[in-house]
Amino acid sequence: MSLQMRDCAVHSGWINLGEPHGQVIPPVFQPGWPTNFQRFCGPPIPCAVSLFNNVFDRVFINLDADTGPTWWSGPYTDPTIDLQLTATNNTFRGGWLSVEPINASAGNWVFENNFFDQTIFAQDQYQPLDYGYNAYWYAAGSDIGVGQTNRLIQSTNNDGYTDGQHEVSLSAAPVFTNGPLGNFYLDTTQSPWSQLYGAGWGSPADVGLFHFTSRVDQKKEGPDPAWGEPPGHNINIGAHYVALGSSGQPKDSDTDGIPDYVENWHGDGNYQVHTDTETDWQTAYTASGVFDPTNSIYADTDLEGDGLPGVAENLFGTNPLVSDNPLDLTKIALPRVFTGAARFPLPIPPALDGGFSAQLSVSGQPAAASVLKANSEWTVQWDTTLIANGVYWLGVDLVAQPEGDTITCPGKLVTVSNAICFPDGLLLAGDSLYINPQTVYANGTWAMQITDDQGNLFASLTGKVDANGFFIDPTTSAQGVSLSLLDDQGAPLPSDYYTAQITAYADPASGAPGGRGTGTKVFAVEKKWTRPGQWVIAYQNLFTGSSSGSISTVSIMSAAVSDVYGNNAFKGYTPPVFEANLSAGENGPEYTVEFLGNTASDWANFVGYLLQSGTRNLFYLGHCDITRAGGTLGNSGNPSQSTDATYLESTSVLNNTNNPNVGLLFRHPYRFVFICGCSSAKTDLPIAFGIPKVTMPSAQFANDYGLSPRAFLGFDSDNGFASKVDSSIMAGNLAAFLTTFWSVWTTPSTTGQMQTLQQAVDAAKKADDQVRKPLFEKKLEPHIFGCPDLYFNR
Numbered sequence: 001m002s003l004q005m006r007d008c009a010v011h012s013g014w015i016n017l018g019e020p021h022g023q024v025i026p027p028v029f030q031p032g033w034p035t036n037f038q039r040f041c042g043p044p045i046p047c048a049v050s051l052f053n054n055v056f057d058r059v060f061i062n063l064d065a066d067t068g069p070t071w072w073s074g075p076y077t078d079p080t081i082d083l084q085l086t087a088t089n090n091t092f093r094g095g096w097l098s099v100e101p102i103n104a105s106a107g108n109w110v111f112e113n114n115f116f117d118q119t120i121f122a123q124d125q126y127q128p129l130d131y132g133y134n135a136y137w138y139a140a141g142s143d144i145g146v147g148q149t150n151r152l153i154q155s156t157n158n159d160g161y162t163d164g165q166h167e168v169s170l171s172a173a174p175v176f177t178n179g180p181l182g183n184f185y186l187d188t189t190q191s192p193w194s195q196l197y198g199a200g201w202g203s204p205a206d207v208g209l210f211h212f213t214s215r216v217d218q219k220k221e222g223p224d225p226a227w228g229e230p231p232g233h234n235i236n237i238g239a240h241y242v243a244l245g246s247s248g249q250p251k252d253s254d255t256d257g258i259p260d261y262v263e264n265w266h267g268d269g270n271y272q273v274h275t276d277t278e279t280d281w282q283t284a285y286t287a288s289g290v291f292d293p294t295n296s297i298y299a300d301t302d303l304e305g306d307g308l309p310g311v312a313e314n315l316f317g318t319n320p321l322v323s324d325n326p327l328d329l330t331k332i333a334l335p336r337v338f339t340g341a342a343r344f345p346l347p348i349p350p351a352l353d354g355g356f357s358a359q360l361s362v363s364g365q366p367a368a369a370s371v372l373k374a375n376s377e378w379t380v381q382w383d384t385t386l387i388a389n390g391v392y393w394l395g396v397d398l399v400a401q402p403e404g405d406t407i408t409c410p411g412k413l414v415t416v417s418n419a420i421c422f423p424d425g426l427l428l429a430g431d432s433l434y435i436n437p438q439t440v441y442a443n444g445t446w447a448m449q450i451t452d453d454q455g456n457l458f459a460s461l462t463g464k465v466d467a468n469g470f471f472i473d474p475t476t477s478a479q480g481v482s483l484s485l486l487d488d489q490g491a492p493l494p495s496d497y498y499t500a501q502i503t504a505y506a507d508p509a510s511g512a513p514g515g516r517g518t519g520t521k522v523f524a525v526e527k528k529w530t531r532p533g534q535w536v537i538a539y540q541n542l543f544t545g546s547s548s549g550s551i552s553t554v555s556i557m558s559a560a561v562s563d564v565y566g567n568n569a570f571k572g573y574t575p576p577v578f579e580a581n582l583s584a585g586e587n588g589p590e591y592t593v594e595f596l597g598n599t600a601s602d603w604a605n606f607v608g609y610l611l612q613s614g615t616r617n618l619f620y621l622g623h624c625d626i627t628r629a630g631g632t633l634g635n636s637g638n639p640s641q642s643t644d645a646t647y648l649e650s651t652s653v654l655n656n657t658n659n660p661n662v663g664l665l666f667r668h669p670y671r672f673v674f675i676c677g678c679s680s681a682k683t684d685l686p687i688a689f690g691i692p693k694v695t696m697p698s699a700q701f702a703n704d705y706g707l708s709p710r711a712f713l714g715f716d717s718d719n720g721f722a723s724k725v726d727s728s729i730m731a732g733n734l735a736a737f738l739t740t741f742w743s744v745w746t747t748p749s750t751t752g753q754m755q756t757l758q759q760a761v762d763a764a765k766k767a768d769d770q771v772r773k774p775l776f777e778k779k780l781e782p783h784i785f786g787c788p789d790l791y792f793n794r
Helices: 034-039 068-072 192-196 310-316 553-566 600-611 698-704 727-746 756-764
Strands: 004-005 010-011 013-020 045-052 053-059 060-064 080-088 092-093 098-100 109-112 115-117 122-123 129-133 135-137 341-346 354-362 369-374 377-383 390-401 405-410 412-416 432-435 444-451 457-464 481-484 499-507 518-526 534-541 594-595 615-621 654-660 663-666 670-674 712-715 782-786
Touching: 098 756, 129 698, 135 192, 354 369, 432 499, 432 518, 457 481, 534 600, 600 615, 712 756, 727 756
Parallel strands: 004 045, 010 053, 013 060, 045 080, 053 092, 060 098, 080 109, 092 115, 098 122, 109 129, 115 135, 534 594, 534 615, 615 670, 670 712
Antiparallel strands: 341 377, 354 390, 369 377, 390 405, 390 412, 432 481, 444 457, 444 499, 499 518, 654 663, 712 782
16 A cells, blocks of 8 residues: 555544454465465565654554564565555654554665654564654553553664664653644743754755744744744654744745745745746746746646636636636535436536536546537536436536646535436447336336337336346346347347336335336447457557657557557558558458548548448547547547547437437447547547447346447546657657557467456556656546457457
């Protein structure tokens, strides 16, 4: 695990940093151990814990993350969890602290500058622990049990470090005083103050608490000419609070509206060594003519806590220092309980005609909703029946261009309550019509009238509801109602869609008021395909050798698709960059590669390849424009660089639509689509390629719904691919990701098994170029819609 606690206050309770009770993590397999142990063993697990500037008030803390050395005994004494821990400038009042250190590869555990007020210790002195510059007001001897102490003690592991130097034993009980931010300010008029003042290791700049204080008079720790301690002052022992000005707000030396501790977030008071990541806390115009709150340094920072980072404030034209987020759902009049097809306005400024896309999220996941603009007004349309009843966190996510930043606005808890709902969220039929409703009338009964697209009665059914509210098939007794859509010869029936009118009845014994609920849903029919289909691979030149070191888009594509074309399924051919026509039908060439330049003919060829009836797979590396409804490939500002592949338009390129009357209507669904572009998973491009925005196993997709399994892979991107990081960093890590992904997905493992799509993505996420920053440090998180267990060759 990795845990950072900073500037926190914990009052009472337990913090248990340890392995699950009665369980241990086995170490590296040792000679002579039973062979069946080997599958449980592995190398030490690296992790780190940092406790910095916190208050632990009467908290019982157990720091025992590893039982390897004591549990396994014998020849194996190394830790099985390689955890380093540092605890700096914390205040512990009362409570209990159990410490079982680890000989971590990153160094010994460290405790320094901490203040322990009557804390009881249980420490393994045979394990290495570095400590010093801590202060103690000792617990009474009558409170100390067997094996316990009233302070940290020196370890006996002979690591060459002399522990316990510069420890402070207070001569009188500490006196804490209440202040504007907490109850653990130090009283500067009482005698213990002189023993804690300046008694810690390092200067305030060394520790990172330059703009903080432990005094109720708000004097800064750092040598601030106006408000700080004198130069040469060492840090005070114990926890600190942000230093406040006379107004009660954090001190702001240059009066630009940004607190000093935010501008100098490194906490050392020295802007000159952080010019690329900070603004100068002593001047309001760090860049000439640019007021600091509007500086691009704060593009990802929400300065006033209204949910809008700087890039969004710039987009909306709002004040970065005023809480004025127009999409704060807590300030919008919304019902507490949603039912049926909900509709509500979003107060997006009318002047905003582009530059972003918006989507509704439900507990962090995309909702079955559309965000539309008409007559300068933005409206959300949300079918609440496509999720289970319950309490959800409702929010609005904006994706801004050109950076691709995702802006998550403050949300609101709401309740969804429908008499009948469809938790699968999939209203689509293939060889069979599978209807899987859930009702609030558990243990009741149901009735269903199903008609075809001509209004003719197709089926009239009744059945029972189980204890969880799901409909039970009267023929199979399985959950959900399943009807074949094939005739006696196995050919598909002609109807394009079926309408189900559903009624659920309460169990009379339940005494439920009302006694029944109704709902109507339309299920579009998709014609099933049998072959994996042909591939189209297309790319734009996102990177060049001059902008990304030695890595170019051509080299990325060559490395990434060589595994695909080198696979037996593609006859071992690794093609150069070329244009080739696809033959019509299922038996045409199995691949084509298209370079998408700035000419309309490139994109016309690309669209032509997509439309071939045998095409079922697409790998696209290039721009993804989310500023247009639904999302487009290419740059929508240049009509020659856009496929217009969006289902929200009257027609889409592939004729896959979300018809307002019929719902999902897929005429040319794809088997696999990987849109490697900014925020592609934040768009409706999955629908444009006939892939529902749901997630379920392939077996359920095929067996229950009679549909061909499929998947869409895209990115939930907070940044553009190259706009916010050095293009060589992004290109290198993208190349590592793509190469690993294709290699793992297209190649059998050592056991001969093919890997699933999810397994390939997981492996690729670990393939960051170690020389450069990890790709996913910038939150280009892959997202799968459809079937995560899809195989490359099935």
